[in-house]
Amino acid sequence: MSLKSIAAKFFAQRIYKKTQAWANSPIETQKAVFQNLIQDAKQTQFGKDHHFDKIKAYEDFANEVPVRDYEALKSYVDRVVKGEENILWKGKPLYFAKTSGTTSGAKYIPLTKESMPYHIEAARNAILHYIHESGNADFVNGKMIFLQGSPILDEKNGIKLGRLSGIVAHFVPKYLQKNRLPSWETNCIEDWETKVDAIVGETINENMTVISGIPSWVQMYFEKLQQRAAKPVGDIFKNFNLFIYGGVNYEPYRAKFENLIGRKVDSIELFPASEGFFAYQDSQKEKGMLLLLNSGIFYEFIKTEDFYSEKPKRYTIGEVELGVNYVLIISTNAGLWGYNIGDTVQFTSLKPYRVIVSGRIKHYISAFGEHVIGKEVESALQEAMEGTNIRVNEFTVAPQITPKEGLPYHEWFIEFENEPQDFEIFAEALDNAMRKQNIYYDDLIVGNVLRKVVITKVAKNGFQNYMKSMGKLGGQNKIPRLSNDRKIVDLLA
Template sequence: MSIKSFAAQLFAKHIHKKTQAWANNPVETQQKVFQELIFQAKDTVFGKDHHFSEIKNFEDFAKQVPIRDYEELRPYVDRMVKGEENILWKGKPIYFAKTSGTTSGAKYIPLTKESMPFHIQAARNAILSYIYETGKADFVDGKMIFLQGSPILEDKNGIKLGRLSGIVAHFVPKYLQKNRMPSWETNCIEDWETKVDAIVEETFNEDMSVISGIPSWVQMYFEKLEQKGGKPVGEIFKNFNLFIYGGVNYEPYRAKFEKLIGRKVDSIELFPASEGFFAYQDLQSEKGMLLLLNSGIFYEFVKSEEFFTENPKRYTIGEVELGVNYVLLLSTNAGLWAYNIGDTVQFTSLKPYRVIVSGRIKHYISAFGEHVIGKEVETALKEAMENTTISVNEFTVAPQIAPNSGLPYHEWFIEFENTPENMDEFALKIDNAMRKQNVYYDDLIVGKVLRTLVITKVTKNGFQEYMKSIGKLGGQNKLPRLSNDRKIADFFTN
């Protein structure tokens, strides 16, 4: 065992002890975070507008501060972008994380000197938690790759602006700099396909031990490695034993990854976003991720089925239940308040609090009142593939409201690695799994409002071509699992 790996084990033990202290006192921990946030922001423009100085408890806060998404918070953000101080949080942000996807263009998510360290600590602690649980630390001596956006930053009225993953690249600790790949020059390549080709060339003969990124884009990297080497990734990188991912559910990719790697490897799931780092997988044996309650974020939860009602009930951490689909709301030390990031979660454990990401509140299908969510389609596909040789590279689902003939249906666009021998039988398996999970969908099938889902095959690399066509190939961009319209479907059917 090297000095570095021994030190990592000692540090992991220290961090585990600190984590247990707040995880075992969740309600008190969140209450302290809440009080500190209100106190720090009471003299900001937002704090004065919402009478923070009069807020004594969460009930006061819920009355004074309505739920907002980015567009509703935008008037405040725009003032910050122009360079004004003390708007949503004291002083100015140190960065803006630039993201896309809103109806009116780019989003500028503030990162402050108080919030930025928690992004870095959470990623570090996820790895240390793995070391503490498994005792495995030798990988710290190998090379590590993090597939991410360019670290080149712009200037916006004196504040640095870039993709979150590119901003984070500036905070890699010195003890990891020698191990980290790709090189700075390669990381700065903007075009994703060119960048992946360069990363393949740069890493092919290296001792890669840890690989991290969004599964769909790591898959592209693995496929290019296999093509270059003529053998599985696990033979090219004999010491590669840890895959770290976030952004999407890994399960639809797992079978393909194990084939590309040639063996099973441990994995750590993360739940990061520009708005904050919310959770990480703290145990290999557990399905959910540990919700980070001591990271400058106060969480609220609204039941998904109540979210679009006039005045939905807002729950705090001590009030949540297992298995319920909640919309996640945030108030943070970057100045977001009762902020809807669009993600939905379900709790898998209450001691400690662990979550899975169940989907997006905007990414669902409810063209007929079925309200199908991302977790349901991913689970149904996984069940249908069990004990088969079928494997899937990527998929998305959309409603077909007005077919040329017959009843409406859900259309599944699937890029197969191994295609089913009987497509109708495979579609029926998915459909039955969907009906077991979603009673509304089942009612629509039984009542002959909908017919069994239809699968449309997508050609090899078809989804990459779609993402390229909308300027979102690579980086932190993700294909929506569900759409309540035909915008994505039209790309493949027109």
């Protein structure tokens, strides 16, 4: 074992103990974070407008600060973007993470000197928890890759801006610089297909041990590697044993990945966003990701079923329940207050608090009152594929409300790697799995309001071509698992 591996194990043990200290005192930890946030933001414009000087307890905060999304907070953000100080947080942000907006166009999410370190530490600590639990640290001697956006940053009123993954690239610790691929020059390539080709060229003869990125884009990288070398990825990279991912559920991709790699590899799930790094998988044995309660973020939760009511109840960490679908609300040391990031979560454990990402509050199908969410369609597809050689590259689901004939239905647009021998049998299995996942959907089938799912095949690379046509090929972009309209699927058909 190398000195680097030994040092990694000692460091992992130290970080594990620090994590246990706050994870075992979750309510106290969140209370301290809350008090620090309020104290630090009292003299900001937002703090003055919302009477932070009078806030003594969470109940005061909930009364003063409504739940907002980006559009509702935009008047404050616009002032920060113009270069004004002390608006949402002390001073000016270090960076803006630029993301795609909805009604507002581009979104500028502030990153401050207080918030930025947590983005870096969380990704590091996820790997260290894996080392502590598994005892496997040999991979630190090999090469590591993260498929990410360009690190080239623009500037707006003296503040650097770019994609979060590109900003994070500037903070790679020195002890990882020699191990990290691709090169800076390759990472700066904007065109995704050209970039992936260059990454293949740089990595194909290296000792790659860790590969990280959104599964759909890592899949493209693996396919190009396999085409170039004419052998499985696991034979190209004999010491590759750890895949780190975030952004989407890995399970629908797992069978395809294991086929491309030629064997199983361990994986670590992350829950990062421009607004904060919220959770990471701290155990290979337990379901869910450890919610980071000591990272400058105060969490609130609203049940999805109540979210659109006039005044939904807001829950704090000590009030949540297992298996309930919650909209995640955050207040952060980057100056986001009562902020709805759009993600929904479910708790898989309360000791410690672990979550899974169940979907997006705006990504659902409820054309007939069924309120199907992302987790349900992913789980149904996984169940329908079990025990078969069917493999799926990508998929999305949309309602067909006005069919030319017959009852309405949910239409699954699927790009298969290995397609079913009998589509009717597969559609039946998929529909049965969906009925188990969602009782409202089952009622609609039983009541002859809906007919069973319809599967529409998408041509090879159909989803990639769609993303390319939308200017969203690569990086952190991903296909929504489902929509309540047909805007996406009409362009796929």
